[in-house]
Amino acid sequence: MTRYGLLFENLKRKQEGAFVPFVMLGDPGIEQSFEIICTLIDAGADALELGFPFSDPIADGPTIQKSALRALKHNTTPDQCFEIIAKVRARYSEIPIGLLLYSNLVMKRGLAEFYQAAHMSGVDSVLLADVPFRESEPFREQAKKNKIDHILIAAPNADEKALANIASSATGYIYMLGRAGVTGAENQADCDLSNTLGELLQKKATPSLIGFGISRPEQIKNYLLAGAAGVIAGSATVNIIEKHETNAEVMHRELALFCQAMKAATKL
Amino acid sequence: MDTSLPPKFGQFGGMFVPELLIPALDQLEQAFIEAQQDPAFIKEFNELLTEYAGRPTPLTKTRNIVSNPLVTLYLKREDLLHGGAHKTNQVLGQVLLAKRMNKTEIIAETGAGQHGTATALACALLGLKARIYMGAEDVKRQEPNVFRMRLMGAEVIPVNAGSGTLKDAVNEALRDWSATYETTHYLLGTAAGPHPFPTIVREFHRMIGEETRVQIMKKEQRLPDAIIACVGGGSNAIGMFADFIDEPSVALIGVEPAGKGIETNQHGAAIGKGSKGILHGAYSYIMQDRNGQIEESYSISAGLDYPAVGPQHAHLHDIGRASYVSITDAEALDAFQKLARLEGIIPALESSHALAHALKMAEAATKETVLVVNLSGRGDKDIQHVQQFIGKGLMP
Ligand SMILES: Cc1ncc(COP(=O)(O)O)c(C=O)c1O
Numbered sequence: 001m002t003r004y005g006l007l008f009e010n011l012k013r014k015q016e017g018a019f020v021p022f023v024m025l026g027d028p029g030i031e032q033s034f035e036i037i038c039t040l041i042d043a044g045a046d047a048l049e050l051g052f053p054f055s056d057p058i059a060d061g062p063t064i065q066k067s068a069l070r071a072l073k074h075n076t077t078p079d080q081c082f083e084i085i086a087k088v089r090a091r092y093s094e095i096p097i098g099l100l101l102y103s104n105l106v107m108k109r110g111l112a113e114f115y116q117a118a119h120m121s122g123v124d125s126v127l128l129a130d131v132p133f134r135e136s137e138p139f140r141e142q143a144k145k146n147k148i149d150h151i152l153i154a155a156p157n158a159d160e161k162a163l164a165n166i167a168s169s170a171t172g173y174i175y176m177l178g179r180a181g182v183t184g185a186e187n188q189a190d191c192d193l194s195n196t197l198g199e200l201l202q203k204k205a206t207p208s209l210i211g212f213g214i215s216r217p218e219q220i221k222n223y224l225l226a227g228a229a230g231v232i233a234g235s236a237t238v239n240i241i242e243k244h245e246t247n248a249e250v251m252h253r254e255l256a257l258f259c260q261a262m263k264a265a266t267k268l
Numbered sequence: 269m270d271t272s273l274p275p276k277f278g279q280f281g282g283m284f285v286p287e288l289l290i291p292a293l294d295q296l297e298q299a300f301i302e303a304q305q306d307p308a309f310i311k312e313f314n315e316l317l318t319e320y321a322g323r324p325t326p327l328t329k330t331r332n333i334v335s336n337p338l339v340t341l342y343l344k345r346e347d348l349l350h351g352g353a354h355k356t357n358q359v360l361g362q363v364l365l366a367k368r369m370n371k372t373e374i375i376a377e378t379g380a381g382q383h384g385t386a387t388a389l390a391c392a393l394l395g396l397k398a399r400i401y402m403g404a405e406d407v408k409r410q411e412p413n414v415f416r417m418r419l420m421g422a423e424v425i426p427v428n429a430g431s432g433t434l435k436d437a438v439n440e441a442l443r444d445w446s447a448t449y450e451t452t453h454y455l456l457g458t459a460a461g462p463h464p465f466p467t468i469v470r471e472f473h474r475m476i477g478e479e480t481r482v483q484i485m486k487k488e489q490r491l492p493d494a495i496i497a498c499v500g501g502g503s504n505a506i507g508m509f510a511d512f513i514d515e516p517s518v519a520l521i522g523v524e525p526a527g528k529g530i531e532t533n534q535h536g537a538a539i540g541k542g543s544k545g546i547l548h549g550a551y552s553y554i555m556q557d558r559n560g561q562i563e564e565s566y567s568i569s570a571g572l573d574y575p576a577v578g579p580q581h582a583h584l585h586d587i588g589r590a591s592y593v594s595i596t597d598a599e600a601l602d603a604f605q606k607l608a609r610l611e612g613i614i615p616a617l618e619s620s621h622a623l624a625h626a627l628k629m630a631e632a633a634t635k636e637t638v639l640v641v642n643l644s645g646r647g648d649k650d651i652q653h654v655q656q657f658i659g660k661g662l663m664p
Contacts, residue, residue: 054560054561055430055561055562056430056435056436056439056547056548056562057439058285058286058439058442058443058548059286059443059446060443061443062429065429065430069430072561077559078559078560102546103284103546104545104546104547104554104556104560104562105559105560106560107544107545107546107551107560108545108556108558108559108560109559109560129286130284130285130286130546130549131284132283132284132285132286132287132289132290133287133290134270134271134283134290135282135283135284152287153286153287153288154287155286155287155288155290155291156288157288157291158287159291162287162290177288180288180446180447180449181288181443181446181447182443182446182447
């Protein structure tokens with residue numbers, strides 16, 4: 001069974017949802033990323049979403065854009081990102097690790113080589129923010145060859161056909177958008193996802209995690225009750241890093257507190 | 269098949285956008301297909317083009333600028349179109365499409381401010397609200413166009429993210445659209461971006477080439493030997509090329525900006541010096557570093573200052589149907605002044621790139637040759653900028 005499979009089974013038994021923080025690799029520095037990730041895991045993160053910085057992140061709001069710029073300021077490269085992931089994997093053998101990035105970083109390296117490198121470093125899933133289902137075939141093929149789950153997005157405006165595609169093709173988890181727009185903690189998730197979640201559950205689709213606009217513990221319970229398997233918080237996590245960029249001690253303490261509070265809210 | 273029209277040109281193009289935008293792009297494709305078959309739509313578009321924008325534009329035979337007696341050089345006068353550039357053609361088409369889809373607002377990106385100006389005028393005329401993203405750097409560089417857009421009621425939003433230029437304005441427009449697609453149409457300004465934009469923009473500009481064909485046949489009783497157009501994202505060039513792609517005797521030449529020199533890292537030659545990759549929704553030639561980060565382009569002409577190119581140009585290049593060359597800032601400035609001095613026409617700096625290459629071809633010609641340059645816009649917007657560059661040191 002995959003790490004995601006084990007995690008979801010485990011959480012189900014404990015009647016818990018998953019809390020999955022996102023951080024950008026290389027923000028504020030590549031070595032700090034390793035320590036930040038360790039703090040998040042030690043504070044209860046069930047899985048990780050890790051970004052590779054890209055110059056033109058069209059699906060991201062100001063918080064994650066700035067995070068990518070900070071990472072690119074000291075030329076964070078995909079090679080460095082894979083090294084950090086390998087280090088995390090060496091210390092934590094069970095936690096599922098997902099990548100969230102833009103397609104050109106994959107194209108430039110070459111699909112086969114990218115997914116091999118991802119597999120070698122211990123990555124479990126890859127989500128490409130600018131690759132919709134209809135463009136996903138070559139990526140899914142390479143992902144599969146390298147035992148990596150290609151993560152599909154369920155958008156609030158997904159129609160019947162889109163949901164059917166997702167239900168039949170998704171592996172790992174489904175990234176369900178809590179609202180339209182781009183990433184950011186400024187605008188809360190506001191879509192009623194119960195129908196979509198219900199439909200996917202009925203179709204026996206792989207579990208769904210809710211992302212976009214999740215920043216507070218109070219938001220979590222309703223999604224879990226509606227059938228979500230957990231939540232992803234990106235901008236809220238990155239905001240803490242930005243705010244305490246120059247004070248590592250406070251940053252780590254705040255990250256741990258945030259992670260613990262979110263994790264606590266996933267226990268039904 | 270997910271789309272009704274082909275989403276790719278050979279290996280190039282596609283729809284590399286967040287899943288959220290796919291329904292909006294599909295809706296746009298359907299609206300476009302239906303509009304193309306609706307006589308009422310075609311009639312309204314054509315009326316706007318003739319009675320509001322001033323089509324057909326003339327094809328002017330130059331009198332003095334070419335000294336080689338073997339060569340005849342014509343200029344397709346998109347500079348005379350309302351708004352001052354070819355941009356107005358496709359903007360009118362897309363605003364009509366937006367109305368057809370019951371959208372009440374328009375988002376657009378702009379670099380030099382030409383596409384923003386065209387969008388502002390069409391929205392003023394047809395009663396939609398326009399929200400125009402413009403890099404903060406460009407807002408400073410193109411002050412008069414910012415004022416022009418605001419005069420016509422458009423909201424101009426400076427974009428500070430990234431490098432504060434055109435590519436960042438496109439990013440911001442796409443972000444806005446992913447939250448507002450239900451009420452808002454994204455009016456992309458060039459023949460780039462995700463399907464169906466490259467196809468729609470080409471079809472709404474193809475009268476440039478169609479008129480040219482009729483006009484040149486009347487004058488010369490034959491097709492031209494070559495057609496030359498500048499390439500930013502590629503809209504004026506593809507509008508000019510489209511009707512000649514199946515005429516193998518007509519050479520199609522796209523001119524990219526070589527900036528301070530194609531060997532320097534300060535240029536905008538995506539085909540000439542870039543490599544294949546994905547930017548703004550399409551697989552095409554782009555300027556990128558070894559890790560796939562997008563590089564900043566540079567050109568004296570803001571309208572050509574873009575690190576990618578429309579996917580159909582990438583395809584025409586790969587199959588060898590069109591050739592892509594480049595012209596430096598200095599060569600473009602030289603052509604800019606020559607056209608003013610010798611023909612009494614002040615061209616846009618963008619169009620000056622095409623002209624500069626045509627003048628090189630004219631000089632080199634050893635047999636009778638007919639050339640057509642797409643003079644995509646007029647140079648009023650560039651006067652201050654050019655003055656800074658050449659100061660009082662005008663050409664003799
Ligand atoms: C006069 C003029 N020509 C050409 C261009 C370049 O765009 P495209 O390559 O889409 O024709 C611009 C863009 O602003 C322009 O204003």
